[in-house]
Amino acid sequence: MQFFKVKTVEETYTLIEEFVKAIKDTEEIPLEESLHRILAEDIIATENVPSFPRSTVDGYAVMAKETFGSSETMPGFLNVAGSVKMGEEVTTHLKSGEAVYIPTGGMVPPNSDSVIMIEHCEDLAGLLNTYKQVAPGENVIQIGEDVRIGDVLIENGTKLRPQELGAIAAIGKSKVTVYKQLTIGYLSSGDEIVPYETKDLQIGQVRDINALTITSLVNEWGAKAIYAGIVTDDYSEYQRVAKELFDKVDCLVLSGGSSVGAKDYTTKVIETLGQPGVFTHGISIKPGKPTILAMAKDKPVIGLPGHPASAMIIFSLFGEKIVKKLSGETSRNKLERVQVRLTKNIHSSMGRTDYIRVKLSEKDGEWWADPIIGKSGLISTLVQSDGIVEISAEYEGVRQGEFVPAILLR
Numbered sequence: 001m002q003f004f005k006v007k008t009v010e011e012t013y014t015l016i017e018e019f020v021k022a023i024k025d026t027e028e029i030p031l032e033e034s035l036h037r038i039l040a041e042d043i044i045a046t047e048n049v050p051s052f053p054r055s056t057v058d059g060y061a062v063m064a065k066e067t068f069g070s071s072e073t074m075p076g077f078l079n080v081a082g083s084v085k086m087g088e089e090v091t092t093h094l095k096s097g098e099a100v101y102i103p104t105g106g107m108v109p110p111n112s113d114s115v116i117m118i119e120h121c122e123d124l125a126g127l128l129n130t131y132k133q134v135a136p137g138e139n140v141i142q143i144g145e146d147v148r149i150g151d152v153l154i155e156n157g158t159k160l161r162p163q164e165l166g167a168i169a170a171i172g173k174s175k176v177t178v179y180k181q182l183t184i185g186y187l188s189s190g191d192e193i194v195p196y197e198t199k200d201l202q203i204g205q206v207r208d209i210n211a212l213t214i215t216s217l218v219n220e221w222g223a224k225a226i227y228a229g230i231v232t233d234d235y236s237e238y239q240r241v242a243k244e245l246f247d248k249v250d251c252l253v254l255s256g257g258s259s260v261g262a263k264d265y266t267t268k269v270i271e272t273l274g275q276p277g278v279f280t281h282g283i284s285i286k287p288g289k290p291t292i293l294a295m296a297k298d299k300p301v302i303g304l305p306g307h308p309a310s311a312m313i314i315f316s317l318f319g320e321k322i323v324k325k326l327s328g329e330t331s332r333n334k335l336e337r338v339q340v341r342l343t344k345n346i347h348s349s350m351g352r353t354d355y356i357r358v359k360l361s362e363k364d365g366e367w368w369a370d371p372i373i374g375k376s377g378l379i380s381t382l383v384q385s386d387g388i389v390e391i392s393a394e395y396e397g398v399r400q401g402e403f404v405p406a407i408l409l410r
């Protein structure tokens with residue numbers, strides 16, 4: 001049976017990299033609606049930012065060399081020849097021996113190369129006493145120092161953060177081309193699963209937790225979740241609903257029925273959706289060993305283990321990678337794991353990667369991870385957790401105080 005041919009975590013990531021291809025459909029949208037979308041063009045600067053030399057302080061525009069030697073005890077002297085107005089161009093050149101009052105953000109006059117801060121000088125009836133020398137360029141943002149014409153400001157494949165939106169706004173671009181927002185279909189399965197709004201549960205019934213955790217993760221990652229409800233463990237009904245949803249979405253996620261029980265139909269259903277089909281059923285991982293990953297007609301299909309903590313951990317580990325690849329995002333890898341120290345010895349099995357739920361706390365400038373013990377069916381264990389620590393397959397356990405990589409659950 002394929003189930004027992006488990007793959008390692010690394011093999012699984014390699015297969016995802018190999019199978020999942022980015023969707024290349026694009027659309028042009030207003031800049032203000034583009035937060036967390038994936039850029040589908042290089043943004044080339046068409047303007048210098050700033051377009052004029054700008055003071056970073058309130059003070060006096062000067063020629064730096066004319067302040068050289070100034071000190072508290074031996075001030076220099078310059079004539080105050082006027083003032084710069086905010087938002088207005090300055091065409092008058094600064095002459096030798098002169099200083100001009102300038103507010104923060106004002107245009108530095110031609111011939112001036114620096115600004116002396118108001119705290120370091122004193123205007124005595126038009127004679128400026130300079131108590132400190134300034135260096136050429138001091139307190140001035142030069143033309144194009146922020147963004148230079150022709151520079152690739154932001155690369156195709158970047159996930160747009162607030163700072164990218166700000167930079168695009170700075171060059172006056174109001175529309176951006178982004179990759180199409182992904183739609184991720186989600187379906188719960190199981191005779192015992194009932195809508196979470198159900199008031200009075202019959203014995204044996206379970207409210208649908210995974211619908212909320214999984215679709216919320218999808219939304220957090222910037223994709224659109226389509227929830228298609230709950231199907232019972234009736235193969236033909238499950239197959240019909242899954243196929244209908246599969247046809248509407250870019251990626252399908254099925255929860256439950258991933259194991260090898262008599263009514264675990266998820267693999268069989270996935271195999272009907274198209275070629276090449278299941279590429280992983282079973283990962284040497286805890287929790288989430290029965291995880292199913294497949295490709296059907298270029299669309300990824302994920303079969304999550306039903307236990308709520310397993311479903312969420314597995315979807316965070318592999319679902320996010322799949323969604324990222326599909327979305328066209330190629331941003332350099334950000335910090336994915338942080339090193340933390342364990343508060344207790346943890347046992348694990350060789351040949352299996354363990355993800356342990358942990359609560360983090362800071363002590364003397366270091367982060368410590370306290371394991372949350374509990375079965376993978378318990379959602380409350382994730383409520384108590386700030387992250388999961390990874391004990392890789394080559395370890396039999398980790399001792400108290402040792403450093404381990406942690407993935408934060410935000």
Ligand SMILES: Nc1nc2c(c(=O)[nH]1)N[C@H]1C(S)=C(S)[C@@H](COP(=O)(O)OP(=O)(O)OC[C@H]3O[C@@H](n4cnc5c(N)ncnc54)[C@H](O)[C@@H]3O)O[C@H]1N2
Binds near residue numbers: 193208258261308377
């Ligand atoms: N013989 C073996 N049995 C099992 C193995 C194994 O290796 N050999 N692995 C176990 C592991 S590990 C997991 S994880 C589960 C995965 O099982 P399924 O994916 O088939 O999940 P179900 O049986 O449908 O459900 C498991 C459990 O979770 C509850 N559940 C399911 N869906 C939801 C939902 N949407 N919201 C809340 N709770 C849900 C369900 O009621 C069950 O209690 O297999 C083990 N078996």
Ligand code: MOO
Binds near residue numbers: 286287289290305376
């Ligand atoms: O590993 Mo299974 O994921 O619930 O216990």
